[in-house]
Amino acid sequence: MNKIKFKKFLISFSIILIIFLLDRISKIYILNIAEEVGQVDININSFLNFYLIWNTGIGFGLFSFDQSLIYNFITVIIIIINLIIIYLIYKSEDIRQYFLIILLGGSLGNLFDRLYFSAVPDFIDLNFRGYHWFIFNVSDIFISIGIICLIFVELMNYKKVK
Amino acid sequence: MKFKKLILIFISAAFLYSCTGATDALQGKKRSEQSDEFLVEKKNPLELPPDYGELPLPVDQEQTSTDTEEDNDIKSILDIDTKVDENTSSQTTNSVEELILEKIN
Numbered sequence: 001m002n003k004i005k006f007k008k009f010l011i012s013f014s015i016i017l018i019i020f021l022l023d024r025i026s027k028i029y030i031l032n033i034a035e036e037v038g039q040v041d042i043n044i045n046s047f048l049n050f051y052l053i054w055n056t057g058i059g060f061g062l063f064s065f066d067q068s069l070i071y072n073f074i075t076v077i078i079i080i081i082n083l084i085i086i087y088l089i090y091k092s093e094d095i096r097q098y099f100l101i102i103l104l105g106g107s108l109g110n111l112f113d114r115l116y117f118s119a120v121p122d123f124i125d126l127n128f129r130g131y132h133w134f135i136f137n138v139s140d141i142f143i144s145i146g147i148i149c150l151i152f153v154e155l156m157n158y159k160k161v162k
Numbered sequence: 163m164k165f166k167k168l169i170l171i172f173i174s175a176a177f178l179y180s181c182t183g184a185t186d187a188l189q190g191k192k193r194s195e196q197s198d199e200f201l202v203e204k205k206n207p208l209e210l211p212p213d214y215g216e217l218p219l220p221v222d223q224e225q226t227s228t229d230t231e232e233d234n235d236i237k238s239i240l241d242i243d244t245k246v247d248e249n250t251s252s253q254t255t256n257s258v259e260e261l262i263l264e265k266i267n
Contacts, residue, residue: 053182055181055182057182058176058179059179074177084174107178120180134181135181136182137180137181139180140179140180147171147172154167154171
């Protein structure tokens with residue numbers, strides 16, 4: 001029984017580590033360019049640009065203030081949410097566990113930047129005919145995957161219960 | 163109950179995300195107002211130090227200046243007038259001109 005639990009823990013930890021490292025490598029690469037050139041504004045194709053911007057707030061550019069008190073308060077909330085996710089991973093048994101792990105991996109990537117740089121670097125700029133989507137990073141991609149899958153599972157379970 | 167759960171997932175997701183509006187990027191928003199971590203420092207143009215004249219001369223220049231002084235001393239001893247030289251040289255050029263003109267005529 002303990003062996004199975006350890007195996008599960010190892011798989012979960014590996015997924016989190018892979019997501020975290022993918023995010024770190026992408027951010028380090030972009031930050032190195034920023035240090036060498038001074039600014040990151042790379043045009044990949046007509047739909048995708050790399051443009052570095054620092055986010056001090058939360059998602060969708062909300063609560064972006066320079067005041068450290070609000071920043072620290074938001075950081076504490078994010079840490080609490082992460083702890084709740086870890087608790088939910090520990091409690092859940094079905095496929096939701098893996099979606100929560102993906103969510104946690106992405107979330108830890110952004111949390112690390114919040115603690116280390118006091119801001120999160122965003123650089124992926126998707127656009128179509130001049131209409132820009134929110135600029136995001138690799139962590140946000142994994143958070144989105146986790147959230148969408150969790151919502152999908154919840155909706156499926158809701159239908160089954162009905 | 164499910165609806166509440168979905169709202170909770172959305173709110174927590176908003177905190178975990180870090181995406182930023184594209185308008186901030188187009189306006190060139192920095193990490194914070196005070197930060198200039200990627201600012202390229204401009205160097206001031208080169209200037210002479212204020213007490214540059216008081217600095218001692220290099221050894222080579224010192225020697226050359228003493229040499230010219232010695233030359234001047236020798237000229238004063240020999241009593242060679244430079245102005246006279248200039249006059250004579252102008253006279254010679256005039257005479258050459260006259261000679262050429264004569265030949266042409």
